Amino acid sequence: MDNNYSSEFCEGDSTVLFADCNVNFVWSTGSNDDKIKVYEEGWIFLVATNNDGCQAKDSIYITVHNSPVISGIQGSLNPNANTTNTYSIENPNPNSIYIWEISNGVLKTGQNTPQVEIEWSGNDKGKICVFETNKYNCSSENYCVNVDIITATYEIENQSVIIYPNPVSDHLFIYSKDKLQLSRITIVNYFGEKIMSKKLILKHKNSINITDIPSGVYMIYIESNAKKIMKKIIKI
Structure with a gap:
């Protein structure tokens, strides 16, 4: 031959x-x-x-x-605007090169590596795409995730909105003391991943069933007609 x-x-x-x-x-x-x-x-x-x-x-x-396959990206999918967040490949291959592309953000560090730092802009939507090339020069398909950038400032533990019980096992109640018109609640886990986003039907008092959410610590983002409030809950 x-x-x-x-x-x-x-x-x-x-x-x-x-x-x-x-x-x-x-x-x-x-x-x-x-x-x-x-x-x-x-x-x-x-x-x-x-x-x-x-x-x-x-x-x-x-x-x-075999061509490599990217299984996922770890990091916040609900970052605050004008902040820098860390993102990493799940189960990375130490012999591979990772090429990242960012929409509505700036890649600060980590190009060609399995972990990067991204600074998000003030736009509502962002996107992270990455592909892997292994030591045999075989490349994966592009793996992408969408990001919801939080552009508004949330007041932490504002007392005008009460959530109870906390810790909670099944139903979480949201009550507006100052008669704010509540509109939406979003629940985010430790990694910044959105677990639930629900429109609130009643303006002042609502009940949310979180029975199926795994146990752990979560951040609650509550939107109203006048302000946006962030609170922490423990799911048991």
């Missing part, structure tokens, strides 16, 4: 093998062409026969490398 070929390639790709002798030959695939395209891993054999009936044999093992 001609030495001008690659015996390794990434899944979904192929390689071309050439016969470099001007005689009759047959490949293990059954082809009699002077070249064949190979898509799968395994042994390839070539038998060449000259006009006197003498034969020569050659073989090569073709290796197909």
